[in-house]
Amino acid sequence: MAASxxxxxxxxxxxxxxxxxxxxxxAGYTLxxxxxxxxxxxxxxxxxxxRGASAKDVSTRTQVIITMLPDTPDVDQVxxxxxxxxxxxxxxATLIDMSSIAPSMSRRIAAAAERAGFAxxxxxxxxxxxxxxxxxxxxxxxxxxxTFDRMLPILQVMGKRIILCGGPGAGQTVKVCNQILVGIxxxxxxxxxxxxxxxxxxPAKIVEVLSGGLARCGVLENRGMRMLEGDFAPGFRCRLxxxxxxxxxxxxxxxxxxxxxxxxxxxxxxxxxxxxxxDLDHSGLLTLVEDRAGIKVRRHK
Numbered sequence: 126m127a128a129s130x131x132x133x134x135x136x137x138x139x140x141x142x143x144x145x146x147x148x149x150x151x152a153g154y155t156l157x158x159x160x161x162x163x164x165x166x167x168x169x170x171x172x173x174x175x176r177g178a179s180a181k182d183v184s185t186r187t188q189v190i191i192t193m194l195p196d197t198p199d200v201d202q203v204x205x206x207x208x209x210x211x212x213x214x215x216x217x218a219t220l221i222d223m224s225s226i227a228p229s230m231s232r233r234i235a236a237a238a239e240r241a242g243f244a245x246x247x248x249x250x251x252x253x254x255x256x257x258x259x260x261x262x263x264x265x266x267x268x269x270x271x272t273f274d275r276m277l278p279i280l281q282v283m284g285k286r287i288i289l290c291g292g293p294g295a296g297q298t299v300k301v302c303n304q305i306l307v308g309i310x311x312x313x314x315x316x317x318x319x320x321x322x323x324x325x326x327x328p329a330k331i332v333e334v335l336s337g338g339l340a341r342c343g344v345l346e347n348r349g350m351r352m353l354e355g356d357f358a359p360g361f362r363c364r365l366x367x368x369x370x371x372x373x374x375x376x377x378x379x380x381x382x383x384x385x386x387x388x389x390x391x392x393x394x395x396x397x398x399x400x401x402x403x404d405l406d407h408s409g410l411l412t413l414v415e416d417r418a419g420i421k422v423r424r425h426k
Contacts, residue, residue: 130154133279134187136180136203136210137224138165140359141250142193144257145223145283150174152282159183180204185213189279190220196368197226204234216242219276223264225249225304225365227372228294231267235293244272247293249300250284251307253360255347261285265303267296301376304369308390308407310344311366315411318352322422328353348408355423357409364403367394 130153135146138160146169150156159177160166170176177183180203184190190210194200200222204210210220220243222234231247238245246268256262262284266273273289280287290299317340321331332349335341351357370391377384397403397413405412415422 131188131279132157132186134159134177134183134190135174135193136160136177136183136190137193137195137199138162138169139193139195140254140361141257143168144254145191145193145262146174147172148257148260148282149279154279154282157183157186179208180210181208181213183213184210184218184220185215188215188218189276190214190218191279192220192222192224194222194224194226195365196224197230197372200224200226200230200234205237211237211241214241214243219244219246219272221246221248221276221279223248223250225300225369225372226297227375228267228297228301231294231297235268244268244275245293246272246276247296248280249296251300251303252284253347255360257283263303264288265290265296265299267291267294267298298376301369301373304366305373305384305387307344308366308370308394309386310342311348311407311410312390312393312414314342314344314349314352315408315414318411318422319414319418319420323418323420328422344408348406351406352408352411353423357405357412359404359406361407362403363394363397363405363407363409366407367391367398367403370394 132155133149134157136159146158150173157175157177158166158169166176192203235245246266248264248266250262250264252262260283263286264280264284266289290296318328318331322328332345336345373387374391393413402409
């Protein structure tokens, strides 16, 4: 007889968390959900999920708890704070934090898990809202191999490329590396499109040509034409990429690694936030380069 599926709690139902939780629900898992915005939880409850009153309540009622939260302090509060996961989680349960946070927090959670008798993985993702909807996320995991193997069927519902990167915190470290590369690439695409447009070349032709050569990349493939259409509906917000690069800069300090290009792009995202564009998709970095160049690359609708 096949083993029954574990009950799952999902905390954090934003742009990424909502479709990830929906995929688990569609896959037949009994799902208990919680978010500070009750309307986000309601959207899943009407589709068959159970509502959790708090992070503690969710962890009391489920065998696997997944968190998908904006920043390190949010995870700190949900895990260690009043009515938090640690107050309710049972020995033998598993906590999978899929947020993008400081690796040091993931190691702190892993140490708490060892003391309290539950398992923990850090499992941040890449792929944006489209990847979350389609179940094609890349998931970079930190933790022990036995826990990873047990949780793999759950992770496979949400992702396609799922790799155990090392011990606690390793998943978050790889996510930092990912965000460095994506951020720098976004800035490069924005500058290339703006230069070409100001020189009088059709930006759509630039996207078409560059997508077929060595410069081809996920940014051009997934965001290139949307950038030209001025479609900056958030798949991943500028303010969150700014946060991730802040974590990257701190990691560079911790390990004595110079990150001069990362620091420059970090300042660009800071400017996006300060100019009240922090809720645009991170491809909205194009608008900053446009402003500096005095030209609109985007097509007028």
